[in-house]
Amino acid sequence: MSDENFTSYDTLLDVPLAKVQPSVIFMDVACKYEAHWLGRSRAIPPGSTFAVGQWHLRPHRPMCQVRFNPVFVKGAGLTYGDLIEHLWADICKHWYITAYMSPGTRQDFISGLVRARHRNKEHGLAQLLLRWLRRYVTLKAETEKKLRDLGITPPDPAGEAPENPRDTLIARNQRDPNAGGASLSAQASAPRMNWRHRYQEKLEEFYALKPHLHVNGDLTGQQTKYQERAKALEGELKVVERERRIKRWGPDEQVFKNAAAYRKAYSLARHERDATSLARR
Structure with a gap:
C-alpha cells in the first residue's frame, strides 16, 4: 500500500493522538501502517503500540502474528x-x-439493537468461558499425552513464565534488521502434506483393511463397516490416480515408503509445535 492509501488513517489519528494517549492502536493493516508512520519521521507516542485485531490477524505472515498480536502486547x-x-x-x-x-x-432503534446485543453477550459469557475451559482441559491432556509419547517432559505450570515472543522478535530485529523473516516463518509454520502423502495415508489404511474383506459366511457389523470404508477409500484412491495419472503404489515400493517416512516426520513436527505452544502458555 502506498502513502496515499493511508491519508484517511493519518487524518483520523492526528486529532485524537493530540488529546489522548492510547495504549494500543488497533488496525487491520497495522504492520504496514507502522512503517508508514515511522517513515513520516514521527515517533510512536510513548506507551502506545500498534496491533492487529484477532479477526484480521490470521491471514498475516507468522512474523506479523507475533509482532502485532494483542495477546503479546x-x-x-x-x-x-x-x-x-x-x-x-x-x-x-x-x-x-x-x-x-x-x-x-433510526438512532433509537440502532441503540436498542446494540444494547440487546450486549445483554445477550453478557448472558452467554459464563457459558462461553466454561466451553473454553473445557476445551483447554481437553487440549492440555491431549498435548501432554503427545509429549509423553515423544519422550518429552511436560513443562511445570509452577515454573518460570516463558519469555514474550514479541519482545524477543523486536529485540532481534533491532540487532539485525534483515533477520527474522524467513527463519521465523520456518519456525512458526509446520510443514504441509502434499497430495502424495495424503494419498499414501489413504493407501496405507486401504491395505490395512484388505485382510478383513475376504470373509466366508455372514458378515458381522464390524466387517460390514470395514467393507464400506474400503469401498469409500477405493473411490478416493481412484480419483487421485486418475487426476495424477499414476499407477497404484504397492506397499513394498520405495515411493510408498518415502511418503510414509515423510508423514511420520510431519506428525512429529506438529507435535513439537503443539509442545512449544503449550510451553509458552
Whole structure:
C-alpha cells in the first residue's frame, strides 16, 4: 500500500493522538501502517503500540502474528480489537427497516439493537468461558499425552513464565534488521502434506483393511463397516490416480515408503509445535 492509501488513517489519528494517549492502536493493516508512520519521521507516542485485531490477524505472515498480536502486547489483555465490525455484522441485517425511519427513530432503534446485543453477550459469557475451559482441559491432556509419547517432559505450570515472543522478535530485529523473516516463518509454520502423502495415508489404511474383506459366511457389523470404508477409500484412491495419472503404489515400493517416512516426520513436527505452544502458555 502506498502513502496515499493511508491519508484517511493519518487524518483520523492526528486529532485524537493530540488529546489522548492510547495504549494500543488497533488496525487491520497495522504492520504496514507502522512503517508508514515511522517513515513520516514521527515517533510512536510513548506507551502506545500498534496491533492487529484477532479477526484480521490470521491471514498475516507468522512474523506479523507475533509482532502485532494483542495477546503479546503489554496492556492489551484479551482485547479483541474488532468489536465494531462484529457489531455491524449483527445489526446490518436490519438496514431495510431503518431505511424508512426518521433520523431520530433510526438512532433509537440502532441503540436498542446494540444494547440487546450486549445483554445477550453478557448472558452467554459464563457459558462461553466454561466451553473454553473445557476445551483447554481437553487440549492440555491431549498435548501432554503427545509429549509423553515423544519422550518429552511436560513443562511445570509452577515454573518460570516463558519469555514474550514479541519482545524477543523486536529485540532481534533491532540487532539485525534483515533477520527474522524467513527463519521465523520456518519456525512458526509446520510443514504441509502434499497430495502424495495424503494419498499414501489413504493407501496405507486401504491395505490395512484388505485382510478383513475376504470373509466366508455372514458378515458381522464390524466387517460390514470395514467393507464400506474400503469401498469409500477405493473411490478416493481412484480419483487421485486418475487426476495424477499414476499407477497404484504397492506397499513394498520405495515411493510408498518415502511418503510414509515423510508423514511420520510431519506428525512429529506438529507435535513439537503443539509442545512449544503449550510451553509458552
